Amino acid sequence: MIRAFWSGMRIHWIMFSRNPFDLSGVLLWPILYASIAYYLLDAKNDPELLLSASLGAAVMLMWSLVVIGSAGALEQQRWLGTLELLVAAPVPFATVIAPISVASGAVGAYALLATLVWGTLLFDVPLAIEQPLAFAVAVPACVLAIGMLGLVMAATFVLYRAAFSLGIAMQYPVWIATGLLVPLSVLPDFIGPVSWFLAPSWGFRAIQESALGLTPWPDIGMCLVLSAAYFAIGSLCLRWFVQVARARATLKLT
C-alpha cells in the first residue's frame, strides 16, 4: 500500500510537470495571491498583519491547488479511461486517490513559499520566521491535512462526472468558512464552529503562529488529528461511492 501511495504521488507529479497549463498557473498564481494579500488588506504600515495576510493568501492558494488539482486529476483519469482501471486495481481505492490529493498539496507547499517570496520581493512583506523548526513542521502538517480534506472531496468527484466544475465551486466556501478571505469575527457566529472542522483553519494558524513566534504546536496536532479523521471519512466515502458508481455505471465518461 505504501509503495502504491508513493508511486501514485510520483505519477501525479510527472503528469503535472508535463502539463504546460498547470505549470504556468503554479508560476503565476503566487504573484496574484501575493498581490491580493497586499492590496486587499492595505496593511503596508503593519508588518505583522502584512505577514499574516500573506500567509493567509498562501494557504488559500494551497487549498485551491489541492481541490482543483484533485478534481482536475480525477476528471483527467476519466478522460484517459484510467479511472476504471484504478477502481479495478487490488489495492484499496483510497490509496490510489489519496496520493493525488497529497501530491497536489505538496505543489501547494511550493506555492505557499513562492507566495511569501513574491510578497517579500514585490511588496516588502517581512519574511521573519520566529520559530523555524515549528514552521518546518507546520507546513507539511498543513499540506497533509489539506490533502486529506481533498481526499474527502475527491470521493464526490468519483461519483460525479463534472468533477472540475465542482472542484472550482468548492474553493470559495472553504476560503470563507476558514477565515482565510475575511476574518471570522466579521462573519455570522455559526461559521466559527464550522471552521473547527476544516483543515485550512488549523493549517493556517499553525503556520501563522510559528511565523509570529506564538504557540503553533496545538494547531499542528489538530492538523494531524483532522488528517486521520479525513482519511477515515474519505476511505469510507470512496468505498461507498465506488459501490454506487458500480451500480449506476458512472465510472466511464462515455
Add this chain to the structure above:
Amino acid sequence: MAPAIEIENLVRTYRSRKGLIRRRTTTVEALKGISLAVEPGELFGLLGPNGAGKTTTIKILTTLLLPTSGSARVLGFDPATQPGEIRQRIGHVFGGDRGLYDRLSALDNLRYFADLYRVPVREKRRRIGELLELVKLDGRERERVETYSRGMRQRLHIARGLLHEPEILFLDEPTIGLDPVGARELRETIGRLREGGTTVLLTTHYMYEADELCQRIAVIANGLIVAEGTPADLKSRVSDRTVIEIETFGVDDERVDRLRALPGVASVATESRDQALVLHVQSPTGTDLVPQLLRELDGTMLGKVVSREPTLEDAYVELVREA
C-alpha cells in the same frame, strides 16, 4: 475441475434520467439472462454486434459493474460481493486508444500499474522486461505513450494486463481500430498467451479473429446468448448451404426484400464495400439460384457474382439475424 468463469441467468439493466422538471426514466436491458461457463486454460470468444451486451458482461466479471440479478463466479468468487479476491487474480484489457497515461513513458505506465497490482519489487524489473519483449515494445519503452501508434498502445495495454501474471485475462475488443498488420501482431500475442495456459475471455465482432483464436465461442445478440460451441460447430449450422455473393450498385431495400422472398433463398445479408452493396444470399447446397437472382436484379448495375462455401461469419450473421 471447476470452471474459471461461470455465469447463470445474468441480467443487467441500465437506467438513465432526463429532464429537470419532468424527470423521464429510460430503461435499457443490456443483458437479459445469459448463462455460460469457461474452462481453465480455455480461450473463449464472446461474439456479438455493437450493443449486444459483450462489454457489460466483461465489466460485471471484472468487478466494475454490479449485475441487476443472476449470479457470476470468477475463479470461484462472486464479482459483486468479493471484488477484492478477484482483482488480484485477473487482468483486463479494453480496446481503443484510452486507458493509458499518454504523457508518461510505457515504462512509467507499467511501473505504476505493477505497484497497484502488488508485483514484488524484486520481480518488477524482470517482469516488465519480459512483457515488453512479449509485446515487442522493448527498445521503445522510454518514449512517451502519446507518440505510440494505435497498435503499440494496444500491445502496451496487453503488457499492463499481464503484469501480475493473472489467471484469467479479459480482452474486450482488443483489435478494434488496428490496421491489419497491428491486428495480426496482436493476435499472435494472444495466441502465445493461449499456449502459455492463461484463460482468456475475448470479445470481438471480427469473425476471422474468433475463428483463428478461440476454442469455443458464444454468440450474444440483444442481451441473449443465441449459440455456443466450437467454431466448427457454429459453421456446421450453415454447412448444408451455399453462399452466392453479388456485388451490386444502387440496389434498394425493396428489391433486397423481394430477393428474400424468392423460393429457395434461406437468407440475404448485406454488406457495404466502398460504393458497392454486396449481397450474401444463402441457399441450400445443390440449388442453383443464380439465374433467378440475376433476373430479379435486372436493371441494377452488377459487379462480381461468386458462389462459395459458408464461413463462420455467415453462420454468425444468420444467428444474429434470427435473434
